[in-house]
Amino acid sequence: MRQLTVQGMRGFRDRQTVSFGQVLTLVLGANGTGKTSLVEALEWLLYGRTARRERGEGLSKQEYKGSYANVHWDWHERPFVEAVVDAADGTEHTVRRELSKDESSDLYVDGEPRPDLSVLGVLSEFAKPLVMQHALQDFIHSQPKQRYRALSSMLGLEGLIRFRDDVDKLQGTAGYATSKPNRATEARAFLAHLLAEARTYAAAGRLVESLQQRPLSAQDASRVLRGLVVAAIGADLPDEAVPEALRDAQAARAREVVDWDAYRPHALTDPVLQMACPDSRSEADLAHQLVEYLQGAGDEVGRVLAEFYRMGLQLREGPDSDRCPFCHARTLTAERTAEIEAAADAATGGGQAQEAAATRLGELRKRLSAADPDSWPAVECPSDEAWERLTALLPPEAPLPQFRSAATALQRQRDECQKAYGQVTAALTHVEQRVAGLAPAEDVSNELPTRIEALASAVRAYVAALDTYRSAFNGLSPGVSETLSSQGEVRYLGFLLEAWERWSDVEIAAQDIALEESLGRFRAEVREFIEEKQKEMLATRGSEIKGWYDLLNPDELVAFSRIQPATDALQILAASYGEEMQAAPNLSASHLNCLGLAVHLGCAVGGHTPFRFVLIDDPVQSMDDHHAQRFIQGVLGKLLGDGHQVIVMTHLERVHDHIDARYRRAHNVYRLRFEAHHPEGPTITEAGPRLVELLQQAQKCSEATNESYRHEAVLSLRQFVERFVKDLFQVTTGQLIPRAYESESWPRLRRLLLRCPGFDVADEGPLEHAHEFTSSHLHEDDAAAARVPGPHEIRPHVESMQKLIAKYADQLGLDADEVQ
Amino acid sequence: MGIVSGLLTEFRDLVSDPFHKGLVEAYLESPGYEALLNECKRTMEARIDEIETTHRTGNAGLPGQADG
Numbered sequence: 001m002r003q004l005t006v007q008g009m010r011g012f013r014d015r016q017t018v019s020f021g022q023v024l025t026l027v028l029g030a031n032g033t034g035k036t037s038l039v040e041a042l043e044w045l046l047y048g049r050t051a052r053r054e055r056g057e058g059l060s061k062q063e064y065k066g067s068y069a070n071v072h073w074d075w076h077e078r079p080f081v082e083a084v085v086d087a088a089d090g091t092e093h094t095v096r097r098e099l100s101k102d103e104s105s106d107l108y109v110d111g112e113p114r115p116d117l118s119v120l121g122v123l124s125e126f127a128k129p130l131v132m133q134h135a136l137q138d139f140i141h142s143q144p145k146q147r148y149r150a151l152s153s154m155l156g157l158e159g160l161i162r163f164r165d166d167v168d169k170l171q172g173t174a175g176y177a178t179s180k181p182n183r184a185t186e187a188r189a190f191l192a193h194l195l196a197e198a199r200t201y202a203a204a205g206r207l208v209e210s211l212q213q214r215p216l217s218a219q220d221a222s223r224v225l226r227g228l229v230v231a232a233i234g235a236d237l238p239d240e241a242v243p244e245a246l247r248d249a250q251a252a253r254a255r256e257v258v259d260w261d262a263y264r265p266h267a268l269t270d271p272v273l274q275m276a277c278p279d280s281r282s283e284a285d286l287a288h289q290l291v292e293y294l295q296g297a298g299d300e301v302g303r304v305l306a307e308f309y310r311m312g313l314q315l316r317e318g319p320d321s322d323r324c325p326f327c328h329a330r331t332l333t334a335e336r337t338a339e340i341e342a343a344a345d346a347a348t349g350g351g352q353a354q355e356a357a358a359t360r361l362g363e364l365r366k367r368l369s370a371a372d373p374d375s376w377p378a379v380e381c382p383s384d385e386a387w388e389r390l391t392a393l394l395p396p397e398a399p400l401p402q403f404r405s406a407a408t409a410l411q412r413q414r415d416e417c418q419k420a421y422g423q424v425t426a427a428l429t430h431v432e433q434r435v436a437g438l439a440p441a442e443d444v445s446n447e448l449p450t451r452i453e454a455l456a457s458a459v460r461a462y463v464a465a466l467d468t469y470r471s472a473f474n475g476l477s478p479g480v481s482e483t484l485s486s487q488g489e490v491r492y493l494g495f496l497l498e499a500w501e502r503w504s505d506v507e508i509a510a511q512d513i514a515l516e517e518s519l520g521r522f523r524a525e526v527r528e529f530i531e532e533k534q535k536e537m538l539a540t541r542g543s544e545i546k547g548w549y550d551l552l553n554p555d556e557l558v559a560f561s562r563i564q565p566a567t568d569a570l571q572i573l574a575a576s577y578g579e580e581m582q583a584a585p586n587l588s589a590s591h592l593n594c595l596g597l598a599v600h601l602g603c604a605v606g607g608h609t610p611f612r613f614v615l616i617d618d619p620v621q622s623m624d625d626h627h628a629q630r631f632i633q634g635v636l637g638k639l640l641g642d643g644h645q646v647i648v649m650t651h652l653e654r655v656h657d658h659i660d661a662r663y664r665r666a667h668n669v670y671r672l673r674f675e676a677h678h679p680e681g682p683t684i685t686e687a688g689p690r691l692v693e694l695l696q697q698a699q700k701c702s703e704a705t706n707e708s709y710r711h712e713a714v715l716s717l718r719q720f721v722e723r724f725v726k727d728l729f730q731v732t733t734g735q736l737i738p739r740a741y742e743s744e745s746w747p748r749l750r751r752l753l754l755r756c757p758g759f760d761v762a763d764e765g766p767l768e769h770a771h772e773f774t775s776s777h778l779h780e781d782d783a784a785a786a787r788v789p790g791p792h793e794i795r796p797h798v799e800s801m802q803k804l805i806a807k808y809a810d811q812l813g814l815d816a817d818e819v820q
Numbered sequence: 821m822g823i824v825s826g827l828l829t830e831f832r833d834l835v836s837d838p839f840h841k842g843l844v845e846a847y848l849e850s851p852g853y854e855a856l857l858n859e860c861k862r863t864m865e866a867r868i869d870e871i872e873t874t875h876r877t878g879n880a881g882l883p884g885q886a887d888g
Contacts, residue, residue: 159851160827166853167843176860183868504875511867515839515860522840529831 001085001613001645002092004042006681008079009099011037013070014680020613020647021670024640024663027649028656029674034682035649036132038674039617043130044068045081045097046117048105051135068099072679075101087120088610095120121610129604129611133618136596145569152570157533164526171519180512187508194506197495204228204495211506215517218510222503229496242500250493254484258389260477263407265470266377268463283456286364287449293357294434294445309340357435361428368424368452371459373417379469381411393483394476403472406465413458413465420455427451534565545602551634552594552627560587560595593622601635605644613645620655629736632659640667654726657690658736661727664689665813691727692818694720695801702794710788711777717797718774721767724804725749727812732756746771758811766800773797839863 007015011034018038029035043050056064069079082096095117096108107114116122152161170176195211198204207228210221230236233245255261315325316337322330332340369375382390387404394400430445485494499506542563553559560583561575572595574583583595597619604614619635620628636659639646650656660669671687687693694716701713722744726737729752737752746768753759753767774797777789809816832844846859 157827163828163847163851166847166856169853170856170860176857179857179861181861181865181868184864187868504871507871508868511871512864515864515867518837518839519860521837522835522843525835525840526831529834533827 001042001083001615001647003084004038004045005080005082006038006041007081008070008073008075008077009037009041009044009068009081010070011677012041012681013072016681016684018672018684019670019686020645021668023645023667023669024636024659025645025647025670025672026656026660027647027672027674028653028687029649029651029672029682031651033674033677034684035651035674036134036617037682039130039132039615039649041081042083042615043128044105045083045095046122046128048097048107051132055138066103068103070681085120088612093120129609129614131597131600131604131614131616131619133621136593136600138596152534157530157537160530160533164523164530167519167523167526171516171523176519177516184508184512187505188512190502190505191509194495194499194502198499201492201495203231203492207499214513216510216513218503218507221506221510225496225499225503229500232493232496243497246493246497246500250485250490250497253490253493254487257484257487257490258386258393258480260480260484262380263382263473265379265466265473268376268466283364283367283452284449286360286367287452290357290360290364290431290435291446291448293354293360294431306343309343313337313340354435361432361435365428365432368421368428368455371421371455373414373421373462376414379407379410379414379466381407390480393487394479398479399472399475403469403476406469406472410462410465410469413462417455417458417462420451420458423451424448424455531565538563538565541602541606544606545598548598548601548635549595551638552598552630553591554630554634558587559591560598589622590624590627594627597631597635601639605639605642612643613647614639615647615649617649618651619648620650621652625736625738628655632662632736633734636663653690654737657723657727658730660689661730661813662734663813665731689814689818691720691723691805691812692814694723695798695805698794698801699798702798703791707788710791710794713794713798714774714777714789717770717794717801718778720801721771721774722749724801724808725752725767728753728756728759728808731812732758746775760807763804763807766797766804770797770801 001020003017003019005015005017006012027035027038040050040052050068053064053067056067069075073079078098078100080096080098082094085093085095087093093110094108098106098108100106107116109117109119152158191211195208198208198211207221207224210217210224213220229242229246233242233249235245237245312325316323316332322332324331382404390400427444427448430440430443431448433440434443434445484490545563546560549560558576559574561573561580564571564573572583574581574587574591576586584592587595601614603609604611620631623631632655636646636648640663648656648659660671663669669689671689673685673687675683675685677683698713698716698720701709701716704710704713729735730737733755749771750764750768753764754761773789773793777787805812805814809818828844828848832841832848835841835844842863843856843859846855849855
């Protein structure tokens with residue numbers, strides 16, 4: 001990371017470019033001067049979002065909306081963050097991200113649009129090279145499940161965990177089971193129905209077993225079904241013949257219980273309907289005409305005379321056809337013969353009238369024969385036994401009494417029709433005999449019209465009874481069918497038929513079950529795979545985390561011990577004198593802080609990350625002196641020793657100075673000061689070693705005529721004395737200045753001086769004099785404080801301090817150039 | 821998805837079930853729950869088609885040889 005330019009983002013309104021040292025950059029700035037804004041700008045540049053924003057959005061999206069851009073930004077152009085970085089191969093690249101108003105962003109690498117930084121080897125967020133104080137304990141003080149996700153994310157397993165969660169969802173209640181194709185859902189419902197039905201038949205026990213098998217084999221189950229079908233129909237028929245055979249068998253079994261179809265009402269033929277029609281008079285008319293004919297045939301003289309004529313004409317036939325057969329006179333001329341024939345025809349009951357009567361008789365018989373009740377389709381009236389069966393089968397509320405009454409009435413009416421028809425037939429026979437010239441005994445021929453009308457009336461009554469019967473039959477029919485189909489064997493055959501005809505549903509259901517079971521196995525495989533990966537990664541990363549932790553807490557008897565993964569949780573364990581315990585509730589805040597730092601460092605650096613730099617924001621602010629010292633010596637020492645570029649931000653001068661003093665001899669320390677923050681952004685300046693800066697400031701201001709400048713010179717001189725003692729102490733002892741020495745009275749400073757190896761006690765005098773001089777002009781309760789010393793009073797102290805710094809420059813890790 | 825896709829590819833190579841491989845493929849192509857769900861649906865629809873085609877053509881699918 002060479003330099004970072006920020007404009008319009010977070011605390012930066014105006015464009016500012018911040019450069020970083022190649023090895024160690026120390027950033028010193030009070031709270032609220034924009035340090036964290038710079039870190040967040042870098043985080044946003046790398047990933048397009050920040051952890052702080054994401055955490056905030058979890059609480060209130062509305063509150064955090066629009067918080068990437070600087071609050072004073074006027075949007076005349078897009079806010080951006082741009083970094084100049086060196087890649088692993090030594091090539092220089094420019095990475096730039098621009099913010100849009102909708103808070104989306106566009107990333108560019110060397111001016112080319114890119115979706116992410118994979119081109120530079122940044123493949124995921126887990127190796128985030130940013131260690132921020134405010135996030136250190138987030139990991140520890142979170143639910144084991146969240147902790148699991150956080151560490152999984154840091155281990156690079158976040159996406160895989162998402163994958164696992166997605167697979168879990170597939171098998172969940174709102175997963176595949178509820179959004180599968182409709183056909184599969186129907187098939188599963190059918191299988192459930194079939195299984196429930198099968199359980200009601202003792203004979204289908206093996207089918208139940210087969211359908212309950214997991215995995216379900218439709219092939220095995222089908223063999224069982226076929227066995228049941230063969231047993232039920234008594235034959236092993238070809239597949240295509242099975243449904244019909246099952247239907248036939250079912251119908252036959254139903255008939256054995258009650259042959260309901262036998263009671264189905266028939267349709268009457270047209271002649272019957274014609275007769276039943278009150279407007280149809282044709283049969284009655286014919287009967288009347290016949291009766292009139294017979295009444296005319298009672299004139300016996302005319303009939304005998306006509307017979308005599310016909311016999312005479314028959315007798316004359318021969319060679320002498322004009323000769324009278326009685327007197328043999330040739331009187332039968334053609335004219336006379338015609339006259340006799342006309343007379344014979346004219347005689348009552350003779351020739352043509354008889355033929356007409358015979359024709360009418362034939363017509364009437366034909367019509368009446370079609371209306372013979374015996375020729376009507378039979379409607380069977382249930383026998384007493386059948387009534388008993390029906391009564392037993394049907395529920396009490398079924399309209400069986402109505403049907404029985406209608407059936408009885410129909411039967412009675414049919415008997416009436418048969419009786420009337422018999423009467424008509426008898427009359428008709430007499431008419432027939434009389435037309436033939438015979439004289440039947442007890443002649444009832446004259447009653448023919450009346451009897452025909454009686455027959456018509458009976459047929460009409462029969463048709464009405466048939467309608468009533470049909471209604472009763474239809475009303476009862478569904479209940480009877482349902483009852484019959486639910487009867488033992490009939491129902492069983494229906495079950496076999498349904499199973500056979502919808503077997504494809506069973507096969508689809510079997511496939512669906514197989515798919516769901518497969519999802520279960522898949523879920524287990526994914527989980528197992530992730531757990532193995534976690535163990536594998538924790539085996540290396542866990543030891544790295546422990547390594548960082550141990551640098552901060554060497555040989556402690558109460559300390560973090562290990563991270564133990566489980567399916568959905570991550571246990572952070574600690575040990576107290578050999579006794580294992582949960583870390584979060586039992587370790588001290590300082591230990592937890594160290595652990596948080598170790599976790600972040602374990603994930604931020606190492607072979608798995610593409611970054612060779614790490615930015616650490618206020619790392620020791622809640623650590624005690626011992627831990628802060630171990631951080632500076634152990635952690636920073638290791639990071640720098642491993643060749644990492646390190647950027648440390650702090651608001652603590654003593655921490656800053658200690659790090660500076662400790663490492664400036666070995667490394668080129670680059671110093672940045674974040675000073676006052678303004679609407680346009682922070683004031684950032686590059687700084688030299690604080691010790692040198694203070695002395696330069698004292699020298700520069702000491703010669704000023706303005707009293708306030710000279711007052712500044714005295715203040716700087718005093719700060720130099722204090723800084724000199726502390727730096728020398730830290731550099732020569734490697735220890736952080738204990739908090740007790742924050743109060744800079746000379747006796748305390750002197751005690752530090754006397755503990756510095758290599759300090760020449762002869763130099764104690766100038767330091768003490770300078771301290772005393774500045775005290776006398778700075779302390780407000782001193783009378784001299786009111787007076788600002790003149791240049792000639794300050795100058796000797798500055799000069800003696802210049803000699804001192806030159807003498808100890810090497811020990812203090814200062815370059816000769818810097819001291820000059 | 822860099823490392824994750826690497827791990828998923830590794831997982832895909834480990835599993836022996838073609839359906840499971842299909843799910844990982846679908847996830848790699850279009851990461852997310854929808855991709856998995858669609859793959860499950862697609863698989864089931866293909867199996868339904870196959871079964872119904874077989875039954876329509878009458879080649880198979882009817883109960884086989886009766887047991888004992």
